[in-house]
Amino acid sequence: MIKVFRADPALLRRLNVATVLRALYGAEELTFAELVKTSQLSRPTVEEIISDLEQQALAEEVGLAPEGPRPVGRPAKRYRFRPEAGHLAGVDIGPHKVLCLVANLRGDIVASARADVRPEMSAVERLAATRSVIEQAVRGRANVRALGVGITGIVSAGKVVLSSRLPDWEGLDLAAALGSDQSYPVLAGNDTNLATLAEHWRGAAHEADDVVYVLLGRAISLGLLLRGTLHTGYNGGAGEIGVLRESGWYTALDRFLSYGDVDPIGAPASSAAKRVFDAARSGDPTAVSVVNSFVSDIAPGVAAAVLTVDPQLVVIGGGLSQAGDLLAEPLRAELAKRCLFPVTVATSTLGDEAVALGAVRLALNQVEAELFSPDDPHAAR
Known part of the structure; x- marks a missing residue:
């Protein structure tokens, strides 16, 4: 007997949305014809997806530049991904400073905040200072979708396993401590590892x-x-x-x-x-x-x-x-x-922003997975 497998319409839809969104994400702007060609989808399918993405504020039609040349005939519709539709943040929590960088959905830094702290601070005091810095940095930034955190010591599954420089942080669940009252996920990593990530993203590596x-x-x-x-x-x-x-x-x-x-x-x-x-x-x-x-x-x-x-x-x-x-x-x-x-x-x-920048990249990895993964029912939310 030959088994016939039916395609999952919802999965197919998410695949198509991810394909169009990734094409827009990877370019400054694309004409409608370029989107159809790049995605290899039908024109009606691309039209429907673009309409949905516009409603979600993730894409928009681009008008002609006032100073640009006027084409003969009807101009081609052009679209762009809207990186300003959401934000993500990365914070470096160290013995001597807390630094938070805020980026748009393409990872471009749009805001920052910093505070000096002391090595002898308790975990409660350092967390309070961290929350204050994050709040200051994201103030006025809509739709924060993820927070990356860099901390000295060994971090596993969001928890500080060992920390010789901040010993009272051992056993601390950073995701719970900084994200329990927020709508966005919190991802944590070792500061040196995140600095390494930043070097590969935008640095010497x-x-x-x-x-x-x-x-x-x-x-x-x-x-x-x-x-x-x-x-x-x-x-x-x-x-x-x-x-x-x-x-x-x-x-x-x-x-x-x-x-x-x-x-x-x-x-x-x-x-x-x-x-x-x-x-x-x-x-x-x-x-x-x-x-x-x-x-x-x-x-x-x-x-x-x-x-x-x-x-x-x-x-x-x-x-x-x-x-x-x-x-x-x-x-x-x-x-x-x-x-x-x-x-x-x-x-x-990268100077002393390397860890925070790596934390931004960690958060951006999460956001890109949400945007482009066909397995996530909340993708491109």
Whole structure:
């Protein structure tokens, strides 16, 4: 007996909507004829879908530019995706700052808010500060569809599993803490992993799919991108080389406190590092020696990661990345001595927004899945 399978009309409809919406999303604007050709759907089907998308404010007809040439005859209808129809946010919750970036549905940043916080703050105080920053950043922005959160420590399924820098956050369910009274989903991840994601999205690793990202700031940590996808490991702890005291990462930042008259108790190593880099640029041999010693401390751990994953690129991120080639050049030389193949070393240009930007990308992944997944009955809501 031959079995006949009937197509699910609702599924077919969602597939068609996703196809048209993705075509619009990937272009500045398209004529109706281009939409029909790109989607390979019938004209009546595309007309019906466009009408629905216009009602949902996700698409609109584009008029002729007043200063543009006037075509002969009836002008072709043109349509565009409306990225301003919704918003998403990404927040970086750190020991010293909370930064929230708000983006439209294409990921373009349209607003931000920031607050300074203290490492000794309780979880309750830090969460309150975070909520305030998010509220300030999204104020006046319609239809917030997702929130990404970056936090120091190991994060799994939205919960903080381990956090040495914010120990009272261990066991905290960030999705529940920041999203229980909101209509949008909350997605959380490790700050270094999200910074790695940001580098691949809009940073130095934009054209690389296999990347070792080294965050050098108030702490040292590592993120891995394999085949264009974050590799976080079974427990979410991939790349946590710094927990091995013999790796050299644990005390590497103290090198900067040994320079000049820096008070090792009162000054954070990241602040002392700026003085060292400034002096090294001026040719101070002592400062150059400090930088080289610091690189020698971190190189074995970075080399171990390079030898493990054989990346196209190593990216130096975090606050110390502002040193540029002062760090990249000696690290490149150290890796050349330790690794089987030459590896490119680049420095990030994203500054201290990298984690928040990665959180935006995390939220955007969720929104794009909602918009384009035929399996989601609420797609293109």
